[in-house]
Amino acid sequence: MSEQKPIALIIADWADALRFEDLPADVVESIKSRVLDTLGIAVAASVLDTSQAVQQYARDNGGTAQATALGVEVQVPASRAAFVNGVLAHSLDYDDTHLPSVLHPSASVVPAVLAYAQAKNLSGRDVIRAIAIGLEVCIRLGMAGYDRETQNSTYFEHGQHATSICGAMGSAAAVGALAGDASTIANALGVAASMASGIIECNRTGGTVKRIHCGWAAQSAVSAVELVELGLTGPPTVIEGRFGFLQAWLHGTFDTSEITDGLGTDWVIPDIFFKPYPANHFTHAAVDAAAAMRRAGIVADDVAEFVLGVPAANIRTIGEPIEVKRRPETAYMAQFSGPYAVAAGLLGGGGLEVGLDDYTDELANDPIRRAIMAKVSVVADERCSDIFPMQFPAVLTARLHDGREIVEEVFVNRGGNRNPLSFDELTTKFRDNALRVLAEQAVADLEQGCRTLDTLNNLHSIFEPLSTIAAVPAV
Incomplete structure (x- = not known):
């Protein structure tokens, strides 16, 4: 009997073989809406004190100009842009949620993919394909830690923030798919697993550290891929191994079938809940x-x-x-x-x-x-x-x-698949967020760029409206 293929390699082979044309239409439309939603939230969050802090951090630790970080007047390395924008995307507790894994997947995957894709001048279709990969991997790793008997997340029982932990891995798979072949993706997962982190005591008694979690996940993903491109490698059994990701976080209580069963055929992306309200x-x-x-x-x-x-x-x-x-x-x-x-x-x-x-x-x-x-x-x-x-x-x-x-x-949440937000409601949310910072024309241009993402040759029409955000003063 042959030995089972390592899960990281199963994911990598699937992601490498996936093409934009393979994506169902509802997955493509859902991703375009999630980019719109995520950017609207990030724009609105750009004026927070914590956002100013991470923007200053990005400026002070800049380098080769590569990508746009919201509110930062100079371009910064893609990993740093991913960090800033991931922080902003998660800072208002307005980002989307998957149930029952209780993950907020878009707030790390979307910033990571956009930063790397902008730096490499990739197309909208590249972006959509990568986000599809990232969201699926993120959620499936989260579901591996969902205990169906207790109806609860084992990650949360251990005080772990599954959003950032699984977000780092999903984002790494997404960026790895933009950067190279199956080997790049597998190694990116292997490296990012050593960067995945997050604890959630702040949910109980306060503190703003949770806001950086998705930024850290996005930055870890881009950094992992860049390190792989320079020759760093990761273990092929990084996910299910004796000292791997699942054992380290879930202490033996996990179900690997949640990761691999139906991969590429049973898409969970359209069922991710949009948040109608800016709260937990x-x-x-x-x-x-x-x-x-x-x-x-x-x-x-x-x-x-x-x-x-x-x-x-x-x-x-x-x-x-x-x-x-x-x-x-x-x-x-x-x-x-x-x-x-x-x-x-x-x-x-x-x-x-x-x-x-x-x-x-x-x-x-x-x-x-x-x-x-x-x-x-x-x-x-x-x-x-x-x-x-x-x-x-x-x-x-x-x-x-x-x-x-x-x-x-x-008994049924608004914004989920049983009580979805309409197109007009989601646009109302986006405009309410974006118009706090951007002018009317910039908001209209950004909305149009997101709605036509699958037709764009590059991300200029996404990032050009964002360039009008005023530079945030030093803190």
Whole structure:
């Protein structure tokens, strides 16, 4: 009986053989929309303090001009551009999500591919093919760590941020496919595995370090490929080996069939959820439930107590420590607060229900919102736990001063395959993000470039509108 082929080589051979013409039409259209969504988010995030910090970091550690980093007035090496733009793409917690792996795949794969493709003057079709490879590999590695018995991610149980860990690998496969043949891709996976990292304690108690995770993954991918091009190699059994990627992160609890079964025939890309709201995805159903109460005429003064029922696994992220979640000090902390989601939905806002303007440091400390949050308890709901993580549901109960009890159940997330965002809704989100920084014409040009990505000979019409972003002052 012959020895099984190493998984990295299976991926590499598949990716090397894949051509743009092999991609289903819905995969191509989904990728174009994800590039649009990712760039809109990155543009809006370019003015954050943390974005200014990484932009300054890129300037101070620049070198040969190769690619565009948003908000940086000089071109920087492709790996550094990938870092900056990956940070920006993940900084607003507005980036897309795959379930049940609970990954945000586009925020690392898209910046990595765009940076390398711009540096090498590659076409839009090259970009789409590479992103398809990267998203599939990222998600499949994430699914290898999804425990179907407990319905939870083993990565998360270990405190690991699967988004950045698997994102580095998916991005490496994507950039490797742009750079060379199957050998390049396999070695890129072998090298990037030693760069993959990320822990998620900041989800619980604060800190902004999570914002760099997708940037680090994107930079690691480009760096890995560039090192491979200079002769560095990786182990062929880097994924499933005794001391490989899966063993190191998942400690023996993994399923390799999730990686290889249906590779190239069963595409998961069109099923990745777009985020309608700029907050942790676990909070979205709470926004929708509270918004439904608002539309039914419920106001905060009517309510004595809110009980937010969520999947048991989500409580530690959006409900614990409850005293912190009821009193977030910053917009970033509010994005991970179930009580804040209830307040935001009940009061209403911009965007597609609530938008970026509804998550600010000032509003996190607003007495009206604090008063609502003080009424919110976050508890485990058995029905929600049974659905999780195929959806991130919520059941919101409002107990009114007059003795009535109002219940809103949201079992299907908006933006997913069962309740998708329309083309107009996704464009509304993009424009709401991009117009915060770019002029109307630049936004229109960028949108057109993304919508026609498969026809572009190079990425000039993508990056030219972005060049109008004002240089960020030194910090």
